[in-house]
Structure formats: structure tokens, C-alpha cells
Amino acid sequence: MAEFLQSLMAYWESFPADLRFVVIATMQILAVTICVILTVAFTTYFERKVIGSMQGRIGPNRVGPLGLLQPFADVIKLLIKEVVIPQKSNRFLFVIAPLLSIIPALATWAVIPLSDGFVIADINAGLLYVLALTSVGVYGVILAGWATNSKYAFLGAMRSAAQIVAYEIAMGFALVGVLMAAGSLNLGDITRAQAGGLSHWFILPLLPLFFVYFISGVAETNRAPFDVAEGESEIVAGFHVEYSGVAFAVFFLAEYANMVLISALTAIFFLGGWASPFEGWSFLGDDSLLRATSFFWLAAKISFFIFVFFWLRATFPRYRYDQIMRLGWKVFIPITIVWIAVEGVMAWLHVGPWARLAS
Amino acid sequence: MGRSPRMLQNYVPILIFLGVATGIGLVLLALGFLFGSGQKDAEKLSPYECGFEPFEDSRMKFDVRYYLVAILFIIFDLEIAFLFPWAVSLDSIGGFGLIAMAIFLTLLVVGFIYEWKKGALEWD
Numbered sequence: 001m002a003e004f005l006q007s008l009m010a011y012w013e014s015f016p017a018d019l020r021f022v023v024i025a026t027m028q029i030l031a032v033t034i035c036v037i038l039t040v041a042f043t044t045y046f047e048r049k050v051i052g053s054m055q056g057r058i059g060p061n062r063v064g065p066l067g068l069l070q071p072f073a074d075v076i077k078l079l080i081k082e083v084v085i086p087q088k089s090n091r092f093l094f095v096i097a098p099l100l101s102i103i104p105a106l107a108t109w110a111v112i113p114l115s116d117g118f119v120i121a122d123i124n125a126g127l128l129y130v131l132a133l134t135s136v137g138v139y140g141v142i143l144a145g146w147a148t149n150s151k152y153a154f155l156g157a158m159r160s161a162a163q164i165v166a167y168e169i170a171m172g173f174a175l176v177g178v179l180m181a182a183g184s185l186n187l188g189d190i191t192r193a194q195a196g197g198l199s200h201w202f203i204l205p206l207l208p209l210f211f212v213y214f215i216s217g218v219a220e221t222n223r224a225p226f227d228v229a230e231g232e233s234e235i236v237a238g239f240h241v242e243y244s245g246v247a248f249a250v251f252f253l254a255e256y257a258n259m260v261l262i263s264a265l266t267a268i269f270f271l272g273g274w275a276s277p278f279e280g281w282s283f284l285g286d287d288s289l290l291r292a293t294s295f296f297w298l299a300a301k302i303s304f305f306i307f308v309f310f311w312l313r314a315t316f317p318r319y320r321y322d323q324i325m326r327l328g329w330k331v332f333i334p335i336t337i338v339w340i341a342v343e344g345v346m347a348w349l350h351v352g353p354w355a356r357l358a359s
Numbered sequence: 360m361g362r363s364p365r366m367l368q369n370y371v372p373i374l375i376f377l378g379v380a381t382g383i384g385l386v387l388l389a390l391g392f393l394f395g396s397g398q399k400d401a402e403k404l405s406p407y408e409c410g411f412e413p414f415e416d417s418r419m420k421f422d423v424r425y426y427l428v429a430i431l432f433i434i435f436d437l438e439i440a441f442l443f444p445w446a447v448s449l450d451s452i453g454g455f456g457l458i459a460m461a462i463f464l465t466l467l468v469v470g471f472i473y474e475w476k477k478g479a480l481e482w483d
Contacts, residue, residue: 025372029379037383079390082397087404099384106380110373121372128443129373149418150406162425165432172439179446242406246391250384322482325428329480333435337468340442344457347449 028120032109040256041071047310054314081245086148089242093147098247101140101254104133105261112264113188115274115295126187127175130265134220137258138164141222144251145239156238159228159321166328167219173336174213177206178269180343191273195293197280203270208339210270212332214305217262219324221255223309225316226324263305267298274298427479438467 012020045060045068052059060067085091111126113119123129138161145157181202182190194201203210219226230238240251267273274293281291319327445452445460474480 021368022371022375025375026379029372029376033376033379033383080394081391082395083388083391084397084399084404086406088406095388098388099381102384102387103377103380106383107373107376110376120376121369123369123373146418148406151419154418154421158421158425162428165428169432169435169439172436173442176439176442176446179443180449183447183450185443185447245395246387249391250387253387325480325482329431330475333471337464341461341464344449344460348454348457 025120029110032114032120033106036106036109036257036260037253039260040253041075043256043260043306044074044252045071046306047313050307050310051314054311075249078249079246083245083247084242086150086242088149090147090149093143095247097140097144097147098243098250098254099140100143101137102250102257104136105254105257108133108261111187112261113191113268113273114298116188116293118295119188122186122188125185127179127185127190130187131172131175134258134261135168137254140251140254141239144243148239148242150242152237152241153239156230156241160222160239163222163226163228163321163324163328164220166325167216167332170212170328170332170336171216171220173333173340174206174209174216175269177209177336177340177343178202180340180347181206187268187273191268191275194272195275195279197275198277199280201270201272201275201277205343206270206339208335210266212336213269214262214266214308216328216332217266218309218312219328221258221262223255223259224313225319227318228321228324259306259309260302263302263309264298266305267301271301272297273301424482431474431479434467434470 015023048070049059049067060070063069063073085094108130110121111119111123111129113122141160141164142157145153145155145160148154178190179185182193184190184193222230228238230240240248243251274295274297276291276293276297279291279293441463442460445456449456
């Protein structure tokens, strides 16, 4: 057995270095993608359980123990459903639109540092890449609404385009604040800049930006209470009213993958990513597991934010459209501009938690 | 040469990831078209409009405010693009950089107040 493994290793070593690099990268990518898709599957189960118990119901409990196999049953059902392409639609765009939603939702994970030292593509411009790809996501929604050639879909697409665009500005400004504090566009460096325990996380000096970022994230993913793009009670299902079967499943997958992504990004930008909240507690001993940085902490933070998504959905009624636009343009953008100015002046005067900036 | 091939190598996984993501999407859609069978007829393929015959083409006129929001978005997004390199190099540009950006932001805030007063942000 050992000899066989050795010969396998020797064979592997005989490949050119570039090829080995590509093979390893592809393996990592597949592993991360499968994990993301599984997370999405159980997120849907988690959502139904959480909202079920918030509304005094049981939630899914028939398929498998505790209903845990429910997501797989759903996937199989959606796979064998017929995909209807409406006659008056633009067939090419109709099929491309779900693809344009899912590609950025998955590919953004390339720059997310999952633990100290593990990131698929450790690029300098990580944050720019994240912003660029999340912006592409809106094309999926607009194209879906336009290609369908249905009035409901068209209205949903218009609403969602204006909404996503408005909240993206607030999101961008909030990220400028994070950049000022971290001094790097690399997501790993942003996390490392928050090392040292709870009191070093950006959530404290950037508290307003944290709220702006997360709420904008909820609006960006078209989740309740900002789900006017879907608005079941007014425009049936908005941009995906005519999508059925697997084409709908792809939109669904993209929406939930984006939710997990926003949760991960919020954890990385404001809650120290993989860092432990107890890092600064030296009385726990030097080799305490509680103080170590690990993927577990990132996963815990992501799960918490996903829970907040569902909590918001179960708690708040849907916003009216003019209220959404007012919140985005007249509340969030002024808050972020003011906070960037405050941060700049504080850094210049060496005051407070920003003092190290101007060193 | 020096640094650039190494830097570019960091981007290769991104290219592969984009390919993998596209592949997953395509495979899913293909499976759907493969397994999902059904009879198609004219009524099923007509756009959904609460059971009515669709009156007209749905690519209709829309409110100009959506267009206005798109234009405002471009201005503010560019502003953010300007702020990014400034924010990253904050510790090396000191007071001069801060004042320069303050002037730039002031100009934009004046514009923002103007459009606010003009009612470009109103939805009623």
C-alpha cells in the first residue's frame, strides 16, 4: 500500500508545476463550491425551521430524521419539474439570466478567507473583486424581468434594479470606512487588522457602518423586509414569475448563496472573520482552544447573520417602495458620508480607536 | 518581468472558479431540460397575467425616476471608486490627502443636497 502511494506521489511530482497548481486550485474550488451549495441547502431548511418556530409552527419534519433531508427532496422535485419558456419571451436571455445570477454568487467565494492561510485566490484587490461581482448579480434580475415579457416580471425587475443600485452606494461607502481602518483591499489583511480580540474588531469604531452594511446587504439580496422585487401579494413573484423547475431553482440557489456571502462578508469586515472573540483574554492560558483562530469562529458568525436574515423576515412587514428608497438615499448615504469624515478627522488627530491609522 | 507573473498567477484560480460556476449553472439547467418533460400548449406558454389575455407587449413605458436613480448611481459609484485608493493609502498621504479628499467630498455633498432639494430623491 505504502509503495503504491509512493509511486502515485512520484507520478504526481512528475507533472509540470503549472499543471499541478491548476489541479490543486480546481480541487479547492470544487470543495468550496460543494460546501457552499450544501450550506445553501441546509440554509433553506434552517429558514423554514426558524420561521416555523417563530410563528409557533413545527416546520419541515417528514423527510428524514427531523426533516433534515427536506432540502434534497426539494432539489429532486425541482429537477424533474418542467421548465416552461414563455412564447413571447426572449429565449436566449431567458436562459442566460439565471446563469448570470448564480455565477457571481458562487465565484465571489474565491477571495473569501475561510481560515488563517486558506483562501483560493489571495489577490491584492480582493475587495474590488467582491464589489465587481456583486454588481454583476443585478444583471441576472434585470435580464430575467425583461426577457420574460410579462408585466409582473418587468415591474419586479425595475423595482429591484433601482433598489439594488441605491443600496450598493451605501454599501460601497461603508466599505470605504472599513478600508480606512484596515489599510488594505485584501480580505485576509482586513481580517488580520482586527486581530487581538473583541475590542479590536471594527464593529466598535465602525458601528454605524456595520448597521448600514448589513441592512444594505439585506436589501441587496432582495430579502424581507426589502423584498418588493418579489412581493408575492402585489406582483406575484416579481422577476421570476415565469421561471419554473430548475431555472427557478438556480435563482433560488443564487439568492441563498448571496445571503450566505453577505453574512460571511459582514463577519470578515466587522467581526474579525476567523478570529476568536476571546483572543485577548490571557487568563484562559496561552494554548486555550477558545483563543485560537479557526474556521469554526467564521462559521459561527456566518450562522448568526443568516439567523438574523430569517429573524428580520419573521419580524418586519414589507417596506413600501418609497420608504425603501428614502432609507437608502436619505438615511444611509448621509450616515456613511458623515462617518467617513469623522473617521478621517479622528485618524488625523490621533484620537480614539482610529489613532493607529495615521502612524 | 519580476513581480507580474507571480501576481497574475494569483488570478488563475479566479478564472477557474468562474469556469466552475458557469459549469455548475449550465449542468443544472441541462439536467432540468433533460428530466423536466411536459406537454406544451399555447395557453401554457402565454405570459401570466391573472388569467386574462395579455393586453399589449409588456416592455412598456416606465417611470423616468428609475432612469434618474441609475444616473445618480453612476455619479456616486464613481465617487466610491475614487475613495477606494485614497482609503487604502490613508496612512501615507497624511493631512494633505485628508484635506484634498475633504474638498472633493464637499463638492459632491453640495451636489447631493441640490438634488435632494430639487426632489430627485422623492418617490410618492
